[in-house]
Amino acid sequence: MATPPEVPIETLEKVVNDKRLWIYSKLLEKESLNPPTAAKEYVSGEGFYYLGRSYRLKLVDGVKRKPPLRFYQSRFELQREAQTQGREAFIRWYCDRLSSILDTQIAAVVSRLEASPRSVQVRDLGYRWGSCRHKGDLYFQWRVAMLPRTMIEYVVAHEWVHLIEPNHNHAFWIGSSKL
Numbered sequence: 001m002a003t004p005p006e007v008p009i010e011t012l013e014k015v016v017n018d019k020r021l022w023i024y025s026k027l028l029e030k031e032s033l034n035p036p037t038a039a040k041e042y043v044s045g046e047g048f049y050y051l052g053r054s055y056r057l058k059l060v061d062g063v064k065r066k067p068p069l070r071f072y073q074s075r076f077e078l079q080r081e082a083q084t085q086g087r088e089a090f091i092r093w094y095c096d097r098l099s100s101i102l103d104t105q106i107a108a109v110v111s112r113l114e115a116s117p118r119s120v121q122v123r124d125l126g127y128r129w130g131s132c133r134h135k136g137d138l139y140f141q142w143r144v145a146m147l148p149r150t151m152i153e154y155v156v157a158h159e160w161v162h163l164i165e166p167n168h169n170h171a172f173w174i175g176s177s178k179l
């Protein structure tokens, strides 16, 4: 039996959110979100985004920690000796942080949509936030950790629906409305 479904309000919200995602993507391209790049200066006072807010970096002396970067009391602390590897330290930190955020997010999504990925990985995807590849492998851009939590939820939900429907067609949006 096929009944043409009414477009649920959640679906409309997803469409609006999709525009928002597009806007964020454009911001990212312009580096308005200040992703660490070769041009970024790893000096005290520099701001780095995490969960939609910018936090200042402080270089610290006389401590030996692994990894050399930590987020502590609302600021980033990087060991001065590791300053030249600042970019690598940040990317690693974002990857680790995003992995644990994704664990939580995914647990919530699994209960709502019956699909599970073969694997979930965090890596550099250029200007893409996430991607779902053929056999159910989900990839997320490490820069996703810079977004506000609501946007992270959306990025996760979006890729999750692709486990069922690879294209952005009607079935995709119906799948989204179940989330």
Ligand SMILES: [Zn+2]
Binding pocket: 158, 162, 168
């Ligand atoms: Zn998509």
